[in-house]
Amino acid sequence: MKRPTLKDVAKAASVSTAAVSYVLNGKHEKVSGETLERINNVIKSLNYVPDYSARSLVKNQSRLIGIVIPQTEKHAQLILENPWYSEIISGIEGKLRKYGYHLLLSGVNQGESYLDLLIQRNLDGAIIMGIYPEEFYEGLKKIKIPIVLIDSYINDSYFYRIGIDDEYGGYLATKYLIDRGHTNIGMITGAIRREGVVEKRFLGYKRAIRESNLFYNPDYVFEDSMSYDHGVAAGHRIASAFPEITAVFATADMIAFGLIKSFTDEGIRTPDDISVIGFDDVFMSRMFLPPLTTVRQDIKKKGVIAAERLLSLIGEAGDDDNGQSEDLRETILPLEIVERGTVIRRGNGQSLTETEHGRG
Amino acid sequence: MKRPTLKDVAKAASVSTAAVSYVLNGKHEKVSGETLERINNVIKSLNYVPDYSARSLVKNQSRLIGIVIPQTEKHAQLILENPWYSEIISGIEGKLRKYGYHLLLSGVNQGESYLDLLIQRNLDGAIIMGIYPEEFYEGLKKIKIPIVLIDSYINDSYFYRIGIDDEYGGYLATKYLIDRGHTNIGMITGAIRREGVVEKRFLGYKRAIRESNLFYNPDYVFEDSMSYDHGVAAGHRIASAFPEITAVFATADMIAFGLIKSFTDEGIRTPDDISVIGFDDVFMSRMFLPPLTTVRQDIKKKGVIAAERLLSLIGEAGDDDNGQSEDLRETILPLEIVERGTVIRRGNGQSLTETEHGRG
DNA sequence: TCACCCTTTGAAAACACTTTCATAACAGTA
DNA sequence: TACTGTTATGAAAGTGTTTTCAAAGGGTGA
Structure with a gap:
């Protein structure tokens, strides 16, 4: 038997x-x-x-695609908690399975051992999210495997990249607040790393402020991590130390949720007392109360496109590229602001002349 | 080279x-x-x-663990959107990686082809979530691979199961509402399937009602899917057709979010006008505004334990079982109510004598 | 010095497939 | 009938490991 x-x-x-x-x-x-x-x-x-093992052995390909998810050092646990990752993985999986490929999901901290995994398991390709040390990318290049980077600004034409224009996104969000009469605008964000998405959004934030001849105040940017908890902490800090801030740009929806939560606890109402705009438009943003105004990117589509790109690199013609041969190395997905319930026009009310520079 | x-x-x-x-x-x-x-x-x-392929070929084991996630027929996409899955996967991955195993993540619809995958890829074990047709489990048994079922009520001692006491959970939630003076209690839920978790929770709901000598009204149970959208739909329906309902038990937090959203849109306040209790305590429940009162299960722990069980079955001694050899076939994790902001005692206020049987 | 035993080493088979290359079979043509 | 060309088939080599088993090596005791 x-x-x-x-x-x-x-x-x-x-x-x-x-x-x-x-x-x-x-x-x-x-x-x-x-x-x-x-x-x-x-x-x-x-x-x-x-038997795939045998087949893989002789053909030197595995029909396995690696998905790399950054992992916090502390918890040694996936950041899957952030719904952003769930959504994008959902997109990737759907596409890949259709072509008979399977997903090897790994949490990766500093890149370290993942390179070995790539080789050992004969992965046919990998989709990489997050930012890693230089050597990781160097290693990736040595192993000659199709790689698609998501949200990376690694400036190396070896890699294929899927992303958005983060600088523009940051600009868009900030400009949106400025256009609504806000002048003291905070920014709450994760670590601003060399060439990361956050840095770009930060650049956009500054550009919007300068362009409008507002004063850029470094004290208004709260940098820590892309997490709910950071949002909570920053919210309390703003409530107690920066009453003049009337609007904040959170570089991730998760942060925005935390902000609003702590504002609420402090008795500050959103959007009546302070406006908040997020970034990403994760699934739960529209569920939140009040529904979050945010910069929307199509996360699932990002995943689907990453998968398609990878498939076409592997030679599976998964690309639904309609003939036009744009520069496939880099795909920039569009961004748009979705207006929901957390931003209000300042000066809309009555008492603003009285307490011009603050929420009161 | x-x-x-x-x-x-x-x-x-x-x-x-x-x-x-x-x-x-x-x-x-x-x-x-x-x-x-x-x-x-x-x-x-x-x-x-x-090379793992070669090794796998001769050793007949792959160091690969399959994770099965149910997949909606419509979208052919993972249900990962539900943060519940993200959290449990996070738990599983962390544990497994420590032991040198990797995760093969697949969305599965009716079980169909997954059995082949299990064989083809020589998976060393699998963790299965969701409910599938009888034949799927039969197939699973034929392939003699360690299997851990999460939240399954398959009554077959072949399988190892990790779960909670769903009947008790349903009872707990409903009793909690009853104890707070509610008598007309709705239940919003996903499909009540033979032997599924939802059925058990439903049973608990009914038991609590009967035990308290309340009238069980089938019209009060809204069965559709475990989704936010269903919550929204049910909420509107309750608002328009069942003003006498003062509290609802949602069998998943996602449903609760939808409910509260639609109540809000209808001008019904939670908890002041209607109380809502959820189930699961997903990560975002505490972030929600108002924070959701819910039946808490330790989702991540569920994942960790499932992984440990699987490891010990494979012979990796991943089980941190402190010597006691309980019945390992079945592990039931504890449940508790976490009181947050969406349930209120009825009759607490003043006007209730006036409009005794309704919200007004 | 020899026999014996234990440790270390290496040749080779096995694992389940793919693919190359030679051959067999066959029909068609001169 | 012999030759050519085409197509269908199968033997065998190769893929990178693990593991068995036999042999070699080296020490010990007599």
Whole structure:
């Protein structure tokens, strides 16, 4: 009752293993119609399924795609808690499975051992999220495997990248607040790292402020982590130390949720007392109360496109590229502001002349 | 510049491949200290990493664990959007990686092809979430692979199960509302399927009602899907057709969010006008405004335990079981109500005598 | 010095496939 | 009938490991 092998099938159909292999791989031109049918019958009756390990060994490809998710050092746990990742993975998985590829999901801290994994498991490609040390990317290049980077600003034409214009996003959000009469605008954000998305959004924030001839106050940017908790902490800090701030740009929706929560606890109402704009438009942003005004990117689509790009690199023609050969190295997805309930026009009310520089 | 193989290492160290294999697999007793060192040096200098495909082929094990996530038929997309899954996967991944296992994540619809995958890829085990057709489980049993079922009520001692007492959870939630003076209690839920968690929670709901000598009204249970959207729809329906309902039990936090949202849109305040209790305590429940009162289960722990159980089944002693050999086939995790801001005692206020049977 | 035993080593088979290449079979043509 | 060309088939080599088993090596005791 052992699992049948290709050899068993060959014997039962009284053909060579080569013939069986041919039909398994759809090389029908190598096999006559009659034997084809015979072999197929045996396969079915024996319940034969090919062994990927063996196949992988000889073909040197695994039909496995690696997905890399950054992992906090503290918790040694995936950042999956951030719904952003869930959404993008959902997009990736859907596409990949359609083409017979499977997902190898790994949390990665500093890149370290992932390179070995890539080699050991013969991965056919990888989709990488997050920012890692220089050496990681160098290692990636050495292993000659198709790589798609999501939200990375690594300036190396070796890699294929899917992203958004984060600088513009930051600008958009900030400008949106400025246009609504806000002049003291805080920014709450994760770590501003060299060439990371956050840095770009920060740049956009500053550009909007300067362009409008407002004063850029470094004290108004609260940098820590892309987390709910940071939002909470920053919210309390703003409430107690910066009453003049009337609007904040959170560089992630999760941060915005934390902000609003702590504002609420402090008795500051959103948007009546302070406006908040987020970034991402994760699934739950529209569920939040009040629904979050935010800079929307199509997260799931990002995943789908990343998967398509990878497939086409592997040679599976997964790209629904309509002929136009744009520069495939870099795909920038559009951004838009979705207006919901957390931003209000300042000066809309009555008492603002009285307490011009603050919420009171 | 090809990737070095074990054979290359052997040659460079002028030993046989067997010796190299021994040190790779930590069989140090087979290799003298001197050669051990020499081999290790060569491995390092050649940057050698073993090929899992080959190893897998001969050892007939892959160090790969399958994770099965149910998938909606419509969207052919993972249900990852539900943060519940993200959290549990996060728990699983953390544990498994520590032991050198990797995660193969798949969305599965009706079970169909997953059985083949299990065989093809030589998976060492699988963790299965969701409910599938009978044949799927039959197939699972035939392939003799360690399987851990999460939240399943399949009554078959072949499988190892991790879950909670859903009936009790439903009872707990409903009783909590009853104890706070509510008598007309709605239940909003996903599909009540044979032997599913939802059915159990439903049973608990009914038990609590009967036990308190209240009238069980089938019209008060809104069955559709475990989704935010269903919550929204049900909320509107309750607002327009069932003004006498003063509290609802949502069998998933996601549903509760939808409910509260639609109540808000209808001008019904939570908890002042209607109380809502959820189930799960997903990460975002405490972030919600108002923070959601809910039946808490430790989702991440569920994942960790599932992983541990699987590891110990595989023989990796991943179980931190402190000696007691309870019935490992079934692990029931505790449940507790976390009181936050969405349930209020009825009759607490003043006007309730006036409009005794309704919100007004 | 020899026999014996224990440790260390290496040759080779096995794992389940793919693919190349040679051959067999066959029909068609001169 | 012999030759050519085409197609269908199968033998065998190769893929990178693990593991068994036999042999070599080295020490010990007599």
